Amino acid sequence: MRPPYRTPDWLLERIALGELPPEVLAAARARLLEEPDGAARLAALEADTAAILARLPPAEVARRVQSRVRVQRARGERPSRSFLPAFALVPALAVAALVVLVRPQVSAPVGPEVELEETRLKGLEARLTVHRQHAESAEELADGALAAPGDVVQLAYVAAGRAHGVILSVDGRGTVTLHAPESGTASVPLAPSGTHALPGAYALDDAPGFERFFLVTAETPFALDEVLAAARSFAAHPEARASRLPLPSRYMQTSFLLEKSSP
Template sequence: MPHRTPDWLLERIALGELPPEELAAARARLATEPGGLERLAKLEADDGATLAKLPPSQVAAEVERRRRVVDASRSLSASTPPRRWLPAVALGLPVAVGLALLMFVSQRELPEEPRPQQAVLLETTRTKGLEPKLLIHRQTAGAPEPLVDSARVHAGDVLQLSYVSGGRPYGAVLSVDGRGSVTLHAPEPPTGPLELKGGTVPLPSAYALDDAPAFERFFFVTSDEPFDLNALMESARELAREPERARREPLPLPPSLSQTSLVLEKGPRT
């Protein structure tokens, strides 16, 4: 029988919650399985849609919780020698499983805060096939609607933005619109670049589109090193001064910064 990556391991691959060597090996095995990468893509899409359903207060609480787990993990890794990651069978129900379940069962009570010695390292590393990306869902009366590049939107639509870091440690999310305005969505407050987390991470606050014409283009900028957020915003303002360029051209950034973007076409409601 062909090898099939178990669901619990697939969740960790999607969340980036494996040490670098384990993550690279797990993704390589997944790529050789029939339908393996399709399973991963579906899980990531379902994860983003589920997170988009949560109220902003619960999303913010979960983001803060993950930050504390990562901080505890970093403290642990700095004070103890390296050791191999243990599978879920050996640990019972480790912290990583609790976080994955929380994203799929949003009404359950949050599990106990992990003790440092139990924390699973959440550091991520870029690997082949794992790239930074931005996810956008439109809130509707039913399930959140995932939006793709060039999707049609309207003034008043409420959007939930999420990112996948692809192993980059620093980043920022911003947008430019057809009126030439620039909006910084993360970090908040804008004191420096956002320290990115692993997995699919929703921004704490949803974003309501205003009546700016034509389009809204969202950028996710990432870097291996801290960068000047003010310089990034000035580059965005420079591009936004010419709306037609802002609609299709990349931000004028140094080679040390990478970017991905998604354009939403704005129009009247029918």
């Protein structure tokens, strides 16, 4: 006789983060609340998250970024990139960055929990999210949003089961910048589920026109040469705002565009 179904931790975290397709989320939450300790488990997770966020004041994030930019300018450097340690992530992203996500070990399709897992992977697409830091809050930006030089943004990705990837950006000056990895010659392993913030915030420079971020993924590790070469040739193209990177079909890609206002 099988033991009563109990929502696994990975699914509890997805419910708390709202990272399931709407109909699956509603069903999973209803089932969780029917379990004897379901409501208490959800409340405990939310309380832990609130305690974490209380230790991450967003004003400190802004202060540190602004300080670093001032130092760069004083040295005569171009303040195009400004990175912060992972513990300084803004509150709106702290849940995604600090909750540990565990993918379940499934041996056979023996119940509704497996159906939820399969639906979750099929219903989610790999994507990037971008939040803009303000003094006391973080604003989630829409694809195509207007940004300005000096804006501090936090990148995060949802791999949706993709195993390996790279995150880079192309700007209106034709510059290609690596974000994950920040350097090196190979792709990085991606967390297969959940939203994961990169370990540093990023200050937009004064490149004109736009900044476009790309998440390129594959099923196996890959060298960066081909992806970077495609990005560099693409960066100078008049259609760089909207076209896809010229990559073979073994790569999957998604992008996020920020339109840049004048300084």
